[in-house]
Amino acid sequence: MSADETLVEAIRAGLARLADPAKAPAMQAYMKSALPFRGVAKPQRSALLKQVLADHTLPDRVTFSATVLKLWRTAEFREERYAAIDLSGHRAYRRWQDPELVPVYEEMIVNGAWWDHVDELAIHRIGPILRAHRARVTPTVLAWANDSDLWRRRTAIICQVGAREDTDTDLLTRAIEPAIAEPEFFLRKGIGWALRDYAKTAPDWVRSFVDDHPGLSGLSRREALKHIG
Template sequence: MPHAIRPDELVAMVRDQIAAAADPEKAPAMQAYMKSTMPYRGVTSQPLTRLCREVYADWVLPDEESWREAVLALWDDAEFREERYAATTLAGHRLYREHRQPCTMGLWRHLVVTGAWWDHVDDVATHRVRELLERFPDTVTPTLRDWAVDDDLWLRRTAIICQVGLRERIDRELLTHAIDANLDGSTRTSPPESPYGREFFVRKAIGWALRDYFRTDPDWVRAFVTEREGRLSGLSRREALKHA
C-alpha cells in the first residue's frame, strides 16, 4: 500500500534518487543535445521513468495543495534538468487526475512559459493540456484560443500542437484558429503581421499538427494547405503533406 508523504519529503526523495542514478559521463552530451543551460545528472529516459514510477506509486501526496506544491518545488527549484522531467511526470500521474481541473491551466501555463524549450513544452502540450481540453472543452478552449495569439512563443506552440493524437476527436475550429493566428509572416513574401510567423518552432508545430491530423482526414488537410498557398511556409507544408 502507498504511504502518505509531505511535499518536501517527496521532492527530497526524488532528488536523492536522481542523484543516486546519475551518470556524469553521459551528462555533458545530454546537455549539449538539448542545448540546455541547466545541467543534467546523466539519467536517461528509461531509468528516470522507472525511478519516478516506483517513487510515485509508493509515496502519495494527501491533497491537491500538496501535489501542486511538490510539482512547483521540483520544477522551480530544479538544479538539474531531470528534476523538471520528474515534475512533469508527477504533474500527470494517474493518482492526481482529480486535481487536474480547468484551473490547472494556470499551472500548465507556468511550466510552458518557464520551460521555454521544446522538450518541456511539447510534453505539457500533448499530454497535460490535451487531457484538460478533452475533459473540459467548453472551459479550456477559450484559454487556448488566447494562447494562440499570446506574446509568448511557447504558448503559441502549445495552442497549435495540443491536439496532436486526438485524431477524430479533434476540434478543427480550434486547430484552424491556432494555425491561422500564426501564419502571417511565415513566408518571406507575406507581411510579418504575426510576431512569430518566421519562428522555426511555430512553423514546425503547424506542420506537425497538420501531419498528425492527415492520418485521420487527409482530404481536409490537403484542402487546408491548398487554401493557404502563399501563406503557409515551405517547412509547414512539407511536414503537413509528408505522408501524402
C-alpha cells in the same frame, strides 16, 4: 500551498544516486540547456519515479500542485524538471486533471521554454484537459494562439496532436492562422506536425486547409502533406 518536501527530496536523492557525470555534458549540449544534467537516462528516471511515487501518496490536489511546482521551480538539474512533468501526469492523480491545473502547466510551459518540456505538457496535459472541458479551456488556448510568447503559441497549435476524431478543427484553424507568416522554426514545425497528425484522420480536410492557406511555409506544407501527397 504546502509541498510534500519528503517526496521532492526523495526524487532528488534518487536522481543523484543514478547520476552519470560522463553522460551529463553531452545530454546538456544536445538539449542546449542552461540547467546541467545529472546524466540519468529516461528508462532509469522512469523506474525511479515509479518506485518513489508508489511510496509517497499525495493527499489532495493542493499538495499535488504545490509539489509539482516546488520540484519544478527549485530544480538544479534538468532531470528534476522532467520528474516534475512526470509527477504532474501520474495516473494516481488523474482525477485532478482539470482546468484548475492549466495555470500550473502554463507556468511550466513559459518557464521551460524549450520543446522537451513544452511538447509533453501541450499534448499530454493541456490537450486532455481541453477535450474534457472545451467550454472553459478553448478561450485560453485561443488567447495563447495570439500571445507574444512563442511557447504558448506552439502549445495552442500542437495541443490537439493525438486527438483524432475529437479534434476541434475550428480551434486548430484559429490556432494556426496567426502563426502562418511567422519565420520562427518552432511555430512552422508545430503547424506541420499538427496538420500531419490530423491528416491520419482527415486527409481531405488537411489538403483543403493547405490549399486554402498559400502563405504556409514550405516546412509546414511539406510536413502537413508528408503522408498524404
